[in-house]
Amino acid sequence: MSRIQLLDPNKKGPEAEALEMRLRQLVIGQDDAVSKIVEAYQGFRTGMSPAGRPVGNFLFLGPTGSGKTRVVEATGEALFNGPGKVVKIDCAEYQHSHEIAKLIGSPPGYLGHRETHALLSQEALNRHQTEATKLSLLLFDEIEKASDALWNLLLGILDKGTLTLGDNRRVDFSQSMIFMTSNLGAAEMSALGTPRLGFQVACSGDAASKTKLNEKITTTGIAAARRRFTPEFINRLDHIVVFRSLGTQEMRRIIDIELNVVQQRILDAARDNRFFLAVAESAKEFLVAEGTDVRYGARPLKRAIERLLVHPISNLMASGQIRRGDRIRVSHPQDAPGLRFSRKRQAEQAWGVVGQAA
Numbered sequence: 284m285s286r287i288q289l290l291d292p293n294k295k296g297p298e299a300e301a302l303e304m305r306l307r308q309l310v311i312g313q314d315d316a317v318s319k320i321v322e323a324y325q326g327f328r329t330g331m332s333p334a335g336r337p338v339g340n341f342l343f344l345g346p347t348g349s350g351k352t353r354v355v356e357a358t359g360e361a362l363f364n365g366p367g368k369v370v371k372i373d374c375a376e377y378q379h380s381h382e383i384a385k386l387i388g389s390p391p392g393y394l395g396h397r398e399t400h401a402l403l404s405q406e407a408l409n410r411h412q413t414e415a416t417k418l419s420l421l422l423f424d425e426i427e428k429a430s431d432a433l434w435n436l437l438l439g440i441l442d443k444g445t446l447t448l449g450d451n452r453r454v455d456f457s458q459s460m461i462f463m464t465s466n467l468g469a470a471e472m473s474a475l476g477t478p479r480l481g482f483q484v485a486c487s488g489d490a491a492s493k494t495k496l497n498e499k500i501t502t503t504g505i506a507a508a509r510r511r512f513t514p515e516f517i518n519r520l521d522h523i524v525v526f527r528s529l530g531t532q533e534m535r536r537i538i539d540i541e542l543n544v545v546q547q548r549i550l551d552a553a554r555d556n557r558f559f560l561a562v563a564e565s566a567k568e569f570l571v572a573e574g575t576d577v578r579y580g581a582r583p584l585k586r587a588i589e590r591l592l593v594h595p596i597s598n599l600m601a602s603g604q605i606r607r608g609d610r611i612r613v614s615h616p617q618d619a620p621g622l623r624f625s626r627k628r629q630a631e632q633a634w635g636v637v638g639q640a641a
Contacts (some may be wrong), residue, residue: 306312310354311350313524316343316354320341320460323341324338326338326339329348334457335443337459338457338459339460341520343463343526344469346466347469348583349528352424354437359420361388370407370408370419375425377433378428378562379430379469382593384449385402386433387449388400403446404448405455419458420459421438423461424464425465427511441516441519468505471507472525500527535571537581538574538584542560542562556606557609559610560610561613562592569591569615570592591622592613604626605626611626612626
């Protein structure tokens, strides 16, 4: 008699596991979105994606600064080992029906036919694909701002995975993930609790109450999308993901990511004069405090880093106060109006970890 072996349907393949691990390093506080992307990617890798449709159709909802666009950009970075690997369509530029010609090109006989190059051509869609990953990422940012003509265009893409350009060429989206972002419902979600950063209530309740609040937030966001979009559009979506707010712990993790980005910028800009940053916890707390705004989410954090850290470092570089191999320690003394910068001469090989305070 043959022995029955239980199988684990939750176990992922090595490629999907690697993607998930990388996304969780790049994206903070949005585990639901990460899980849905990895799930679609696993289906693509095994050839089990729906035939004749895109690999996945996603609608990301949430307030500005909650990381909707960042998740898509991080997916491109994780899959193709570099930023900017996403075909991005800013829907605010397509509020009028005639502007759709910029996406699909003008048909023969129309003015500007030969001068108009379709942004959604097959070449544009596939330009980031590699031999190892024949997958494209297409982002429609702030989809609620688009005209009805763009939504009608999307209906065919989301359902059949094809698009006919103005010159009758066909574009195949069957090896693409389609992402759409929207701020719909953000105001209603904020009203569900006291906003701290985004729309989350203060961390005073137990786990059950937080779960109930998250369910209400998700329901509210999806209801707002259903009011705005037609049933035909909603039915073509594989996943509607409502993004969570970012608390203090998430912001502290985000700042470590951003500081590593600053260090890489330093290494790229000063190849012959490399130096390294050591950012004290007091400086991180100061940057988080300066970069927190309940109306705009995490975006002010980047601006605070530019204003309070990057610009002073630029001045130090330009004035010759930093030399090759220096270790620049950044701290924030109590009650000081800004950050304090100090230099310590070290061998270049000894330093390379951002955020390590002396």
